[in-house]
Amino acid sequence: MLARICPPSALMKDEKVALECVFSIFGITREVLLKHGAGGMKFAKLVIPLLNQIVRPFTAKWHRCFMDGAFQEAAKRQEFRQELGQMMPKLRLYTRALAEMAGVEDLTAKEML
Template sequence: MKETKKSLNEKLYDDIKAIILPLDLSGNDILRSYYADTIGKYINNDKKEKDFLERYKPSKLVKLQSPDKLISILLYIQHKFAISLDGITPQDQEAAFEFDTELCSRVATQPIEDHHGCDQAALSSIYTLFDTQRQLCRHYKLSCLKYKILSDHYLNTVVRPFTSKWHLLIKSENYDRQVFRSELNELQVQSREFSSKLKSTFSLVPDSGPSA
């Protein structure tokens, strides 16, 4: 059976899909980001954005008469996400560095002596990691998805169970301080492991090169 030759539009569309697939992005996600960073900077109009998304929705892109729009979108994606061979963007690295800086400067990783420190203050400090995550993801948006997936897993499986359990218990005068400290120690161990994972995954520690 003779293979059908692909049009330029189809080839461009395949290239776009190949880039966004590892990022777990949909065509509509890309178009919204493209519109916001180009047309949306100059025209703040919901109806025009809706019209744009309808006109250039993925099912219609490949059927456009001119390949210009596809080429423009492809170049935008390549620049916006600066995709490396391992799928990590510079924004992933920036977000990971900022989160790790917060993590390593807080009680989430730093030990406290048994008879020192305020448990309520320690819990509040750990809570701020959620705010840090939200701020970073709002700032870097779609460009830090690999970082977001990794850090969301840490926050939801390590930090959230701890904060959910203690946010009311710690307000009781009869809360078990020994149990709190024991579970805090466990969280610190897991948090230090996550910090190491961030550093290795996103190359946050520069290669020192061969020893002399």
């Protein structure tokens, strides 16, 4: 799922697309929570900390940088890629947990190849 939301080729080639992919996790999560309501409590308990502690700080910082034109600078693009690379293993842990919760095979490792 993670690689479908944020294709590896986009993540490391185009910073704007990568930022949009990461940000899209908020909308996808919102849709799932609205669709399943109280039945999605286990999902909510897992994903809300992910959003608030990992995704939100990243997107808040880099959205501001993007709006200020920082992606025009090679050093800022490299910093973005480095921070994105540091965040991806954390996101993969969550995708494994979500797959386990759903009772399906975690295809993240296969999709990243």
